[in-house]
Amino acid sequence: MKSGTLQLFSLFLLVFLFAAAVSRADGFSGRGLNEAEKLSIRQRQLLYYRDEFGDRGEKAWKKAIVSDPLNVTGSWVGSNVCNYKGVYCAPLPSNKSLIVVAGIDLNHDDIAGFLPEELGLLTDLALFHVNSNRFCGTIPHRFDRLRLLFELDLSNNRFAGKFPDVVLRLPSLRFLDLRFNEFEGTVPSELFDKNLDAIFINSNRFRFNIPNNIGNSPVSVIVLANNQFGGCLPASIGNMSKTLNEIILMNNGLKSCVPKEFDS
Numbered sequence: 500m501k502s503g504t505l506q507l508f509s510l511f512l513l514v515f516l517f518a519a520a521v522s523r524a525d526g527f528s529g530r531g532l533n534e535a536e537k538l539s540i541r542q543r544q545l546l547y548y549r550d551e552f553g554d555r556g557e558k559a560w561k562k563a564i565v566s567d568p569l570n571v572t573g574s575w576v577g578s579n580v581c582n583y584k585g586v587y588c589a590p591l592p593s594n595k596s597l598i599v600v601a602g603i604d605l606n607h608d609d610i611a612g613f614l615p616e617e618l619g620l621l622t623d624l625a626l627f628h629v630n631s632n633r634f635c636g637t638i639p640h641r642f643d644r645l646r647l648l649f650e651l652d653l654s655n656n657r658f659a660g661k662f663p664d665v666v667l668r669l670p671s672l673r674f675l676d677l678r679f680n681e682f683e684g685t686v687p688s689e690l691f692d693k694n695l696d697a698i699f700i701n702s703n704r705f706r707f708n709i710p711n712n713i714g715n716s717p718v719s720v721i722v723l724a725n726n727q728f729g730g731c732l733p734a735s736i737g738n739m740s741k742t743l744n745e746i747i748l749m750n751n752g753l754k755s756c757v758p759k760e761f762d763s
């Protein structure tokens with residue numbers, strides 16, 4: 500799948516997904532908050548912060564940004580986060596009078612900084628795209644609260660450390676793009692049991708043997724190139740033929756022992 504197709508799909512999603520998928524309002528239940536309070540908490544976590552001492556203008560993510568040469572965050576002022584550049588809001592289908600932050604798209608914005616844990620409080624996010632920036636550090640553990648997150652594109656940044664296991668706990672995730680970062684170590688085999696449509700983990704520093712369960716993955720595209728994988732391609736890869744359109748394995752140090760199933 501070309502990235503253009505992904506973009507198109509994203510657009511498609513922005514139009515249709517919110518009408519279909521969003522039905523939860525969780526994360527703060529049990530604390531007696533009403534919908535409006537939940538909404539205000541979710542929205543302010545992004546960038547805007549008001550506490551009992553009044554408006555201190557604190558912005559969790561903006562504070563975590565150290566360089567913004569295109570002045571994208573120049574518009575991140577005031578409490579109406581839906582007007583911020585790169586932030587997309589949509590009505591909550593279960594209650595159309597509630598407008599929630601449903602997408603973040605900062606692709607190609609050349610921003611340097613990190614992703615603060617507070618982003619995990621944007622529980623209605625369906626898209627998170629920060630392709631081609633200079634974000635570093637790791638992926639927030641609290642991303643596991645993004646129960647509706649469908650597309651996660653962290654590609655072409657400076658994220659580092661172990662494989663972000665938090666992505667394994669995102670029930671709605673279909674597109675995972677981690678390519679061109681500095682992730683290292685092994686890739687958990689659970690990744691291939693997840694109901695993902697696209698996996699891009701190429702051009703990192705991963706080092707592992709491709710596990711036997713890769714054949715369980717329903718992906719239509721998987722790109723593993725430019726990492727250090729050992730061993731052979733497991734025979735189970737023949738089981739991927741129903742859904743798989745594209746698999747790219749080059750420059751991985753795989754031995755030439757591709758099973759005959761791969762030709763079918």
Ligand SMILES: *[C@@H]1O[C@H](CO)[C@@H](O)[C@H](O)[C@H]1NC(C)=O
Nearest residue numbers: 534535536593594595596597
């Ligand atoms: C929808 O949200 C509005 C604003 O918070 C609230 O007043 C209303 O009661 C909610 N409706 C439902 C059906 O929950």
Ligand SMILES: *[C@@H]1O[C@H](CO)[C@@H](O)[C@H](O)[C@H]1NC(C)=O
Nearest residue numbers: 569570571572573574575576
């Ligand atoms: C950045 O953008 C904001 C809002 O658009 C503007 O007020 C500000 O002057 C800009 N800053 C620079 C350095 O261009």
Ligand SMILES: *[C@@H]1O[C@H](CO)[C@@H](O)[C@H](O)[C@H]1NC(C)=O
Nearest residue numbers: 711714733734735736737738
């Ligand atoms: C392919 O899938 C079938 C059905 O799930 C399974 O029995 C078989 O072992 C798989 N083949 C390989 C080589 O893993």
